[in-house]
Amino acid sequence: MNMKRxxxxxxxxxxxxxxxxxxxxxxxxxxxxxxxxxxxxLIPFVVGLIFFGSGIGLVKGTKDEA
Structure with a gap:
């Protein structure tokens, strides 16, 4: 697992x-x-949504290079 993931x-x-x-x-x-x-x-909820979305995007968009 690399740094981005x-x-x-x-x-x-x-x-x-x-x-x-x-x-x-x-x-x-x-x-x-x-x-x-x-x-x-609602402020921590919106910030949580932003973090969640960007985290999922990083995990899905990063290729696994072994």
């Missing part, structure tokens, strides 16, 4: 964590460690 896997894991955290914060009304309301809870 490892970085893609790390981005994917961080994206999953961000999506879960954002969804939990949104469902609890903006709680979960974030000040403000539901709008501020």
């Amino acid at each position: 490892s970085f893609g896997a790390l981005l994917t894991i961080l994206g999953i964590i961000g999506i879960i955290w954002g969804a939990y914060s949104f469902m609890t009304g903006g709680g979960g460690g974030l000040p403000g309301g539901r709008f501020n809870a």
Whole structure:
């Protein structure tokens, strides 16, 4: 596994964590460690989606050269 795939896997894991955290914060009304309301809870969700998408793209788009 090369560096790009490892970085893609790390981005994917961080994206999953961000999506879960954002969804939990949104469902609890903006709680979960974030000040403000539901709008501020969407920020980690969107960042998680970006990380998840870019991580999946790196893993799928990188050729395995052994």
